[in-house]
Amino acid sequence: MTLLNLVLKVFLMPGTLVLDRLGVSIEEDGGVMRSFINMCFWGTIGLWIALKYLT
Secondary structure (H helix, E strand, C coil): CCHHHHHHHHHHHHHHHHHHHHCCCHHHHCCHHHHHHHHHHHHHHHHHHHHHHCC
16 A cells, blocks of 8 residues: 555545445445545644644
């Protein structure tokens, strides 16, 4: 596994875990729910970092 594949796997992990928990496959979802979950998760992390260190 290359470093880029590892980074990609970690980046997509929150959405993948939620889909697994809901019992929905990635093919059934089409990536919409997974993308939304990832955006919310990483957006929250980014906002927290920005507010903590840039204000």
